[in-house]
Amino acid sequence: MIVIASAVGTALCAVYYLKEHYDYKVRKLPPGPTSIPFIGDVLSINPKSPHLSLIELAKTYGDIFSIKLGSERVVVLNNAELIKSAYRGVDISHRPDLFCMDVLAGGKGFLTCKDEIQRQMHMKICRQAMRVVNNADMGEKILQEANNLVNHFEAQNEKPFDPQCDLHIASLNILCNFVFGERYEHDHPEMREILDFSAEISKLLSPMHPVNAMPWLRHFPNKWFASLFKAKNQRDRILMKKYVEHVVTYKAGRVRDMLDGLLAETTEAVAENNKQAVALLTPEHIIINMWLIFFAGSDTVTNTLQWSLLYMAVFPKKQAKAQEELERIIGQSKRLSLEHKSQLPYLQAVINEVLRYSSLTILGVPHAAARDTEINGYFIPKGTSVMANFWSVHHNEDAWDQPEEFLPERFLNDQGNLKEPSQLPHFMPFSVGKRRCLGANVAKAELFLMLGRLLQEFSFEMPQDVEADLQGEAAVSLIPKPYKIVAKKRHILQPETI
Ligand code: HEM
Numbered sequence: 332m333i334v335i336a337s338a339v340g341t342a343l344c345a346v347y348y349l350k351e352h353y354d355y356k357v358r359k360l361p362p363g364p365t366s367i368p369f370i371g372d373v374l375s376i377n378p379k380s381p382h383l384s385l386i387e388l389a390k391t392y393g394d395i396f397s398i399k400l401g402s403e404r405v406v407v408l409n410n411a412e413l414i415k416s417a418y419r420g421v422d423i424s425h426r427p428d429l430f431c432m433d434v435l436a437g438g439k440g441f442l443t444c445k446d447e448i449q450r451q452m453h454m455k456i457c458r459q460a461m462r463v464v465n466n467a468d469m470g471e472k473i474l475q476e477a478n479n480l481v482n483h484f485e486a487q488n489e490k491p492f493d494p495q496c497d498l499h500i501a502s503l504n505i506l507c508n509f510v511f512g513e514r515y516e517h518d519h520p521e522m523r524e525i526l527d528f529s530a531e532i533s534k535l536l537s538p539m540h541p542v543n544a545m546p547w548l549r550h551f552p553n554k555w556f557a558s559l560f561k562a563k564n565q566r567d568r569i570l571m572k573k574y575v576e577h578v579v580t581y582k583a584g585r586v587r588d589m590l591d592g593l594l595a596e597t598t599e600a601v602a603e604n605n606k607q608a609v610a611l612l613t614p615e616h617i618i619i620n621m622w623l624i625f626f627a628g629s630d631t632v633t634n635t636l637q638w639s640l641l642y643m644a645v646f647p648k649k650q651a652k653a654q655e656e657l658e659r660i661i662g663q664s665k666r667l668s669l670e671h672k673s674q675l676p677y678l679q680a681v682i683n684e685v686l687r688y689s690s691l692t693i694l695g696v697p698h699a700a701a702r703d704t705e706i707n708g709y710f711i712p713k714g715t716s717v718m719a720n721f722w723s724v725h726h727n728e729d730a731w732d733q734p735e736e737f738l739p740e741r742f743l744n745d746q747g748n749l750k751e752p753s754q755l756p757h758f759m760p761f762s763v764g765k766r767r768c769l770g771a772n773v774a775k776a777e778l779f780l781m782l783g784r785l786l787q788e789f790s791f792e793m794p795q796d797v798e799a800d801l802q803g804e805a806a807v808s809l810i811p812k813p814y815k816i817v818a819k820k821r822h823i824l825q826p827e828t829i
Pocket residue numbers: 418441442623624627628629631632635691692695696697698760761762763765766767768769770771773774
């Protein structure tokens with residue numbers, strides 16, 4: 332019996348390795364390590380720093396290579412040129428299937444939409460709805476949260492505190508305001524529910540989570556699936572309530588927020604008898620698209636602000652330089668606004684350097700091949716997941732001078748102005764191409780006003796005898812480990828102290 336079992340096992344392994352050999356040599360898939368049946372190459376990846384493990388693999392296999400996560404092949408791109416050429420067209424513009432996302436989006440909304448024409452319509456509709464808010468009072472909405480944040484930080488009385496919760500509520504409030512025109516106090520029950528379902532969904536989104544790795548488990552009672560469906564129901568209940576309230580109070584020609592923008596799109600599509608657009612503007616589609624904006628826009632901004640405060644405390648000279656610029660341009664008499672952006676290049680350079688140095692979205696959001704295609708001469712079968720190692724791009728020694736130093740000055744030209752994007756071909760915090768971040772302008776506005784307001788009011792310091800940890804921990808993105816910080820109320824800086 333043992334002999335038969337070993338013979339069968341050996342034969343299966345031989346078939347597996349022959350298939351691997353065939354994939355690499357005959358089908359010309361991007362090269363990579365020989366994987367182990369069932370688990371693939373997971374042992375080569377350190378879950379705490381996957382971006383660094385992938386850089387190590389690139390040293391052996393080149394800037395485009397493939398690994399297996401379980402039985403799924405994933406292609407990894409490790410340099411800016413490859414990422415731009417792969418993400419430019421529609422061939423690599425789908426998202427991989429993930430069970431949790433299937434449950435939460437159910438094929439609706441723009442994120443998982445596989446029909447290119449429908450996806451483009453979704454994007455057009457969402458961009459138009461977002462633009463309505465951009466042009467109106469986005470700056471005011473952000474400033475309101477920034478001022479609220481100042482009050483919360485002030486209430487800490489210069490004692491060490493963890494800023495994560497305040498920053499998260501501020502960024503969620505901006506999105507609530509932006510999407511359905513409401514903001515909440517910290518202890519409002521609806522805000523608590525939004526925080527709960529957002530945190531639960533963030534946990535469930537890892538491809539390694541049991542709901543995604545073993546979807547058949549849903550047929551048996553278990554806590555993971557129960558929490559997925561609970562989070563979905565909470566989300567649907569709150570967003571459907573907002574939808575109904577907006578339908579009841581909507582007035583043509585008066586767009587209060589993104590949801591009104593979507594209702595205006597619906598009215599227009601119905602009037603023009605545009606059946607395709609109407610089909611993408613059902614209440615379910617609208618709710619999913621609203622949620623996708625929350626899902627994509629809250630943790631990213633919260634985590635970037637968390638990194639920003641930590642870096643300000645660790646690099647006090649850079650903090651003082653940004654404060655001196657704010658003092659000189661805004662002073663005490665004027666209110667910071669988005670109009671001041673061009674006059675505050677150093678603050679913008681600090682934000683860019685935070686985005687580069689932290690490379691928060693280390694591996695971006697995975698793409699998938701929409702059809703059989705090629706990258707750099709290698710065959711990429713339809714459905715294959717493709718990931719971009721943005722951390723590697725932002726820390727590439729050939730592209731950046733002293734990449735391991737925090738130097739906002741690298742984003743300024745000789746005249747002290749912010750460099751043009753064309754002068755920064757290796758800077759891509761919001762990704763590139765067809766699926767690049769839809770909210771990049773909103774994110775930049777939030778970071779500018781929130782960090783700007785905080786630096787006007789406080790100097791950030793690490794608590795006495797505490798050393799900052801700048802390594803972070805990898806989840807869906809690279810987030811700072813929980814930390815405490817001191818927000819010292821500022822007294823106006825004299826230029827000679829800098
Ligand atoms: C610092 C903050 C942010 C960073 C670093 C960031 C970065 C990214 C990245 C890397 C992607 C993946 C692009 C790709 O797949 O190639 C993405 C997608 C996306 N982001 Fe952001 N983002 C931020 C804030 C926001 C905000 C505030 C919003 C909304 C208001 C937003 C909305 C989106 C959406 C909707 C997508 C998906 C686009 C699609 O699937 O086509 N993001 N973001």
